Amino acid sequence: MNEMLEFLKFCYEDLDGENKKVCFLYGALFLEDSNIFVDYLVECWKAEGFLHSVDEFRDACDRGHNILDNLIKVSLLEKSAVKRHVRMNRVLCSMALKISSEVSDHNILARPCEGLKQSPKEEEWTSARQISLMDNDLCSLPAISNCTNLSTLLLQRNNNLMMIPESFFLSMQRLRVLDLHVTAITSLPPSLPCLTHLRALYLNSYKGLIELSSSLEALVHLEVLDIRHTGIIALPIQIGRLIQMRCLRMSLSNLDTTNPMSKVISSISSLEELMIDVDPNTSWSDQVMKTITEEVSALTRLTSLTFFFPKVECLAIFFSIGIYNSVKYHILDYFEYQLCKCLKYANDEGTHPMISEVLTKTEVFELIDHRNILNLSEFGTENLSELRACSVEGCKDIRCIIDGDVAPPHAFKCLERMVIKNASSLHSIWKGPMTVGSLGRMTSLTLFNCPELKKIFSNGLIKQLSELKHLSVEVCHKIEEIIIKIENHCLDPRTLPSLKKLVLHDLPNLRSIALNDLLIWPSLERLDIASCPSLLKPPFTSINAINLKSIDAEQSWWSTLVCQDDAIKERLRSFL
Ligand SMILES: *[C@@H]1O[C@H](CO)[C@@H](O)[C@H](O)[C@H]1NC(C)=O
Ligand SMILES: *[C@@H]1O[C@H](CO)[C@@H](O)[C@H](O)[C@H]1NC(C)=O
Ligand SMILES: *[C@@H]1O[C@H](CO)[C@@H](O)[C@H](O)[C@H]1NC(C)=O
Ligand SMILES: *[C@@H]1O[C@H](CO)[C@@H](O)[C@H](O)[C@H]1NC(C)=O
Ligand SMILES: *[C@@H]1O[C@H](CO)[C@@H](O)[C@H](O)[C@H]1NC(C)=O
């Protein structure tokens, strides 16, 4: 273990730049092997001043994500199985704590998730630079009189923590990150204005917190404020004086919608990110909607907006205001690609010029439970040319995705990833003539529960897919052949040259993957197959698929398999 620690310590010491080191040490505040949300981690780093100050909040966050990637690359952090989360391994956590205890003013007091009922002694607080007591059972906090070096205090999810002593923050002038989310704190103490260096304040998710003190205005450096799902019903107007405010997360219920003239949101002119969470049960009056959209459109530095538009007409108001003022707005959400322009459009029908217009600038498009369109081309194929990822889910009328008759050359030229799920009428992906250069960058295609789909690669589509790495076909009961014989005769043996992983699940009528054994499958590494009882012959010979590494299949299927000769079956067995 000691040798291992020495090696890991070497990785740490080898990090270029002091900021990467402190970013790594910060990870020790979280419970070992727990999932840490990367955006939160980066925000804390930013608030701590680890990312150097740059003008734009988003640029700083980009820098933070680069450091994160770097730490993952050198194995000091791990990617978690949960998207957009990382973990810190137990050994690394204790190493970070050990290192921080050796560096004079980097003391970390980390006792997350230990079932603590009593807070640690005041001496421990006094010497600490960062404190994490998250996920404990604290009911109260000690009166701390000497805590001048503390810069991060994480108390989230102490569900019974109800009160903060009046003078608690008096000696914490250097505090930069304060997290009190999911506690039972109903009000902030009178010493709050002492936190003049505070950058990030998390108060979200306790309905009992009903007032945001007007002394908030003393927090002159505040950049991030999260008050979602609290009982706060009116943002104090003083918030507009916080000229460093970059990111505000709130719920619609935090807005005093009876007083539309207050114009609080539009007064926070430095905002770059705004999230307004809406309880789907709330009904909005058109007036409220109009007021909010107008306020939002006055925020000229906004780069990220997460918002719920109940009707497409509301989006229209919003968007046309944006154009009218000739300021760009990005309808943003985080899907999978970082910092992408994303539009999630659900439960509507037909087309709408406003949607087509927004789509011209959209990179990630999710269309969900949409009715009365036969194909995606109805939004205008020319309007979909920026899409990098597209997901169509539960759209029962859609018969094909792209209508080749109206598609320009190089249609979907940026599309990397397509997901189609629960499309009960889908007959094909591409219908009509194939146009040159279309779908040329597609790397991943997923089809799930398309009961009418018979042909995946119709009309020469397969020839376009030279970049396709991942193909997944599941629960498509009419599919008999993956590569259809009659439409794809004289195929180049190097068809699907990049395909690495092929997943075939629950295809009861699938008889063949490809017409003959001529295909080379030069990149294929993994075949994952389940519930395909009619598929008796795999498309492999003793010389093709030279990169095959694994076949995941059921034993029963394997035993019914017919191969040309035993040597092939023997070869395949080695991958099983
Ligand atoms: C705070 O940090 C400084 C060094 O930056 C150190 O000299 C001082 O003793 C620390 N204060 C406490 C209370 O530990
Ligand atoms: C705070 O604690 C440090 C270290 O124990 C000590 O040197 C310093 O005098 C104390 N300051 C106050 C105001 O009590
Ligand atoms: C919305 O209302 C329904 C029915 O009244 C209720 O079951 C659901 O929990 C509510 N949702 C929220 C987010 O409050
Ligand atoms: C493409 O979008 C523009 C608006 O930007 C719209 O006028 C046009 O009708 C759209 N094309 C289709 C086919 O809907
Ligand atoms: C898709 O269909 C499956 C099975 O019918 C259902 O369980 C699932 O919730 C559906 N998903 C969506 C997104 O509609």
Ligand SMILES: *[C@@H]1O[C@H](CO)[C@@H](O)[C@H](O)[C@H]1NC(C)=O
């Ligand atoms: C696509 O939808 C349009 C509008 O409904 C329709 O006219 C066209 O025939 C459809 N194309 C295909 C191939 O289904």
